[in-house]
Amino acid sequence: MSAPITVSAAAITHPGCKRTMNEDSYIAARPFFLVADGMGGHAAGDLASAAVVQEFATVAGTTASTVDEVRAAVARARTRVDALSDGPRPAGTTLTGVCVSEVGGAGYWLVLNIGDSRTYRYADGVLQQLTVDHSAVQELLSAGAVAQAAHVSKNVITRAIGAGSTGDPDVWMIPAEPGDRMLVCSDGLNNEVEDADIAQLLAAHPDPADAASALVDLAVENGGRDNVTVIVVDALAVVATDDDTAPRTHSEVDEDTLPRAALV
Numbered sequence: 001m002s003a004p005i006t007v008s009a010a011a012i013t014h015p016g017c018k019r020t021m022n023e024d025s026y027i028a029a030r031p032f033f034l035v036a037d038g039m040g041g042h043a044a045g046d047l048a049s050a051a052v053v054q055e056f057a058t059v060a061g062t063t064a065s066t067v068d069e070v071r072a073a074v075a076r077a078r079t080r081v082d083a084l085s086d087g088p089r090p091a092g093t094t095l096t097g098v099c100v101s102e103v104g105g106a107g108y109w110l111v112l113n114i115g116d117s118r119t120y121r122y123a124d125g126v127l128q129q130l131t132v133d134h135s136a137v138q139e140l141l142s143a144g145a146v147a148q149a150a151h152v153s154k155n156v157i158t159r160a161i162g163a164g165s166t167g168d169p170d171v172w173m174i175p176a177e178p179g180d181r182m183l184v185c186s187d188g189l190n191n192e193v194e195d196a197d198i199a200q201l202l203a204a205h206p207d208p209a210d211a212a213s214a215l216v217d218l219a220v221e222n223g224g225r226d227n228v229t230v231i232v233v234d235a236l237a238v239v240a241t242d243d244d245t246a247p248r249t250h251s252e253v254d255e256d257t258l259p260r261a262a263l264v
C-alpha cells in the first residue's frame with residue numbers, strides 16, 4: 001500500500017537561552033510527527049516527554065496510522081509517565097501533532113492534542129491553529145471571560161499525559177490537500193513569535209528544514225525563554241480515494257467536497 005499522503009518533513013529542537021535542560025521531545029518518523037513538552041516544575045519532565053514519543057516510535061514505520069492506534073499509544077504512554085514519579089508534583093507532558101492517516105483510502109491528517117503545545121495548518125497563504133489549548137487562559141477565553149484570562153498564568157494547563165490528569169486526547173480527522181504545510185510546535189515557539197511572523201517565515205522558506213530552522217532562530221532571537229521545538233510537514237502528494245490511487249499534486253486539486261474537519 002502506498003502512503004495516502006507523501007510527506008517531506010523536518011524537525012528541530014533547541015533549549016532556548018534561559019534553560020539548561022531541554023524537556024521537549026519529538027518524533028518525526030512516518031506516520032508520526034509529534035511534539036511533547038515535559039512540564040516544568042514537575043518531576044522528570046524530560047523523561048515524561050521522552051517516554052511518550054518512545055511509545056509512538058515503537059509503532060512507527062507504517063504508511064498510515066489510525067485513531068485506535070493513536071489512542072492505544074497514548075494510553076501506554078500515560079501508564080509509563082504515571083510510573084515515573086508519585087510525588088506531589090507528578091511528572092507530566094503535553095502531546096500534539098499530526099499523523100498520516102486515511103479514510104476510505106483518501107489521505108487525511110489525524111491531528112491530536114493534549115495540553116498547550118500546538119498544531120497549525122498553513123495552506124493557501126493562511127495560518128490556522130487546528131488544536132485548542134487545554135489551558136486555563138483558553139478556557140476563560142472560550143467562556144468569554146477575556147478580562148480574567150489576562151490575569152491567568154500562561155503556564156497553567158488543564159489537561160496532560162500524567163501530572164494527575166486522566167485527560168484523553170482531542171483527535172480530529174482533516175482531509176489533506178497537496179501543498180498543505182503542517183506546523184507542530186511547543187509553546188516555546190508561539191509564546192515568542194507572533195502568528196503573522198510564523199506565517200511569513202513559512203511562506204518565505206519552501207524547504208521544510210529551512211522553515212523549521214528560521215522559526216527556531218526567531219524564537220531564540222525574541223528571548224528564547226523556553227525550550228522550543230518545531231516540526232514542519234509538507235504534503236507533496238495526496239491520494240484522493242481508493243478508486244483514484246494516483247496521488248494528486250497541488251495543481252490538480254478540485255474544490256473539496258469532503259467535510260473540512262471532524263472531531264472523533
Ligand code: MN
Pocket residue numbers: 037186187188226227
Ligand atoms: Mn514549553
